[in-house]
Amino acid sequence: MQPTRKLHRDFGPSYGEQPAPYGIPITVVASTHPKVSVRFDISPESDHVLYPLGSDTRVEGGQWVSGDRHTIIVDRDTCRLYETWATRKSGNPVTWRAGSGAAWDLKSNALRRRTWTSADAAGLPILPGLLRYDEVAAHAIDHATRFTTEPTDRRFLWPARHQAGDSLNAAYPPMGARFRLKASYVISPSLRPDTRAVLQAMKRFGLVLADNGSPWYFQGTSDTRWPEGLLDELKRVPAAQFEAGGLRDER
Secondary structure, three states: OOOOOOOOEEEEEOOOOOOOOOOOEEEEEEOOOOOEEEEEOHHOOOEEEEEEEEOOOOOOOEEEEEEEEOOEEOOOOOEEEEEEOOOEEOOOOOOOEEEEEEEEEOOOOOOOOOOOOOOOOOOOOOOOHHHHHHHHOOOOOOEEEEEEEEOOOOOOOOOOOOEEEEEOOOOOOOOOEEEEEOOOOOOOOOOOHHHHHHHHHHHHEEEEEEEOOOEEEEOEEEEOOHHHHHHHHHHHOEEEEEOOOOOOEOO
């Protein structure tokens, strides 16, 4: 977990390194949006439904660069969430492929089948764990934030449904592990109000390990409105100020 590190926000300006801002974008569609079938690399654990993908779909990093290429699509009429990973298209007529995919009913708290992945290694939906600009600007964050690290254990904890570790090693955190900013950590009143709101949410709801990746990288939406001051202040928090809590083994 490298506790000597500091938090790193995995969203914000790309500074020309890719065509879209860093972060995972959200596409909102109507129920009339055309839907397509998708071929999955991890087919047995993916949801084989029609996905509202198209030329208007916002893709992590931009269309169609290399990288994780997550898509998050919300059908505002049916309250359905569709998520894919390693998304790509080819050919004429177009064939859609992805590493894996999952569909969610946003009116339900139902989890995926035990041991099933999603578009995330932990088998969780990505959208609920993203910091979103509007909620941060309103200082109203009411959920845990997803984050990554490596290496990870070959176990998972509720609400995660899937693991992606290399070995059973209790020294490594399992998917679904929650880490909260310590109650004793002083949130300076000199910080920006939006920074204080994010840190208060990290004290109350914490971070949830959702995928393998760079240690202590936490995720937000791809948005040009993120202020530099907020992003700079969020990088100052030592990882050692977080503590694990609420763990229940679901191996």
